[in-house]
Every structure is written in C-alpha cells, then in structure tokens.
Amino acid sequence: MKFSDFFSLLVDRKSRGTWLCTLLTVSALLLAIFVIVGSFLAPERKMESVKWELNDNLQVPNNSQVPKVSNCKDQCRPSGSEALPEGIVSKTSNLNMRPLWGFPKSKNTSVSLFALAVGVKQKHLVDKMVRKFLYSGFVVMLFHYDGIVDEWKNLGWSDDIIHVSARNQTKWWFAKRFLHPDIVAEYSYIFLWDEDLGVENFDPKRYVECNSLRLEK
Numbered sequence: 001m002k003f004s005d006f007f008s009l010l011v012d013r014k015s016r017g018t019w020l021c022t023l024l025t026v027s028a029l030l031l032a033i034f035v036i037v038g039s040f041l042a043p044e045r046k047m048e049s050v051k052w053e054l055n056d057n058l059q060v061p062n063n064s065q066v067p068k069v070s071n072c073k074d075q076c077r078p079s080g081s082e083a084l085p086e087g088i089v090s091k092t093s094n095l096n097m098r099p100l101w102g103f104p105k106s107k108n109t110s111v112s113l114f115a116l117a118v119g120v121k122q123k124h125l126v127d128k129m130v131r132k133f134l135y136s137g138f139v140v141m142l143f144h145y146d147g148i149v150d151e152w153k154n155l156g157w158s159d160d161i162i163h164v165s166a167r168n169q170t171k172w173w174f175a176k177r178f179l180h181p182d183i184v185a186e187y188s189y190i191f192l193w194d195e196d197l198g199v200e201n202f203d204p205k206r207y208v209e210c211n212s213l214r215l216e217k
Contacts, residue, residue, distance in 0.1 A: 095139050095162055095183065110139045112189040112208055115179065117143040117171035120151050122195040129199050130157055133191070136205035143174035188212075 114133040118126045134140050140161040147167040
C-alpha cells in the first residue's frame with residue numbers, strides 16, 4: 001500500500017468520526033432544547049386542562065334538568081315575601097283603623113276619605129266638619145300644621161280619626177306624604193278641604209250618593 005493511499009484512508013476515518021461526533025452533539029443540543037421548552041409549556045398545558053375541566057363542570061344543564069317555575073304567582077311575587085303567609089303582602093292599603101285586639105266595630109269598609117289641615121284656633125269649625133263627615137261613613141284624617149294634638153282629645157271623635165302632626169307645613173305637603181296613591185287607591189271619594197269652610201248646608205252622604213247615581217247613568 002502506498003503512503004498516499006494510507007493517508008487518504010486515515011483522513012476518511014477521521015472525517016467519519018468527526019461527523020459522528022457532530023451528529024451526537026447536535027442531537028444532545030436538540031434534546032436539551034426540547035426539555036427546556038417542555039418545562040415552560042407544561043404549566044400552560046396544565047392551566048388549559050384545568051380550564052377545560054371548569055368549563056365542563058359549569059356547563060348549563062339541559063332542559064330536563066332545569067327546574068321550571070310552576071306559575072307566575074311564584075315568579076312575580078315581591079322579593080323577600082317568599083316565607084310570608086298568603087294575604088299579608090298587598091299592593092294597596094287604606095286608612096281604616098283597626099283595634100289592637102278583637103275585631104273592628106263595623107265590617108263595612110269606608111270608600112270615602114276626608115282630610116284637612118287644621119290648627120287649634122279653628123277647633124270649633126273643624127269640630128262641625130268632622131262630625132258631619134265621620135257620621136256619614138267617611139274616614140277622617142287631620143293634619144296638624146301647628147303641632148298641637150293633645151288639645152283635641154276632649155272631643156268625642158278624637159280617638160276615632162287619624163292625627164298627623166308636623167309644624168308649619170301646608171296641606172299639600174301632608175297630602176304628598178300621607179295620601180300616597182297606593183294608600184288611597186281603594187277610596188272612591190277623597191275630600192281635601194281647608195279648615196275654614198262652612199258645612200251648615202252640606203250633607204256629605206247625600207253628595208256621595210247623588211254623584212254615584214250620576215256616574216251610573
């Protein structure tokens with residue numbers, strides 16, 4: 001064998017060894033890169049799997065599993081009234097007085113209301129007005145704009161009417177706050193008068209009856 005042939009064979013062996021070393025080095029580098037990238041992607045994959053699990057758990061059940069509302073009565077009742085017995089919650093009310101115990105003296109509910117702002121100086125005129133309306137079946141409500149209520153207690157009807165006291169207020173101030181539409185909705189007639197009107201020739205009961213007949217016609 002010539003020296004040149006031997007040198008060529010040796011060079012070929014060295015080339016193959018270098019190529020093999022290069023291949024191993026590149027493979028090791030790729031493996032290291034794969035491990036490093038995988039370590040960063042693992043938490044994200046874990047979070048994605050958790051999200052999928054949450055979505056699966058939070059899926060809306062089908063129609064067969066959704067509880068159906070039995071009727072509008074259960075769906076439309078006021079919030080907070082679920083545990084209250086039937087008949088306690090009402091959209092409207094009235095000013096008819098009821099005793100703390102026992103039953104009302106009369107089962108007839110008045111459909112007429114008489115209210116006026118009063119001061120103790122007009123006591124004698126108010127007395128005449130209240131007697132006529134109260135004995136005609138009206139609910140009576142006095143707005144005491146002077147704040148004096150005790151001086152009315154000597155009148156026989158004082159305990160049978162409603163007293164509201166606030167100093168230096170007009171009848172419209174009282175009416176806006178104490179004659180709310182939900183309160184007076186059940187009344188067919190509402191009289192809001194001044195305290196100095198005369199009632200000598202006025203009959204509240206006859207007035208209401210005549211107007212009722214006129215409306216029926």
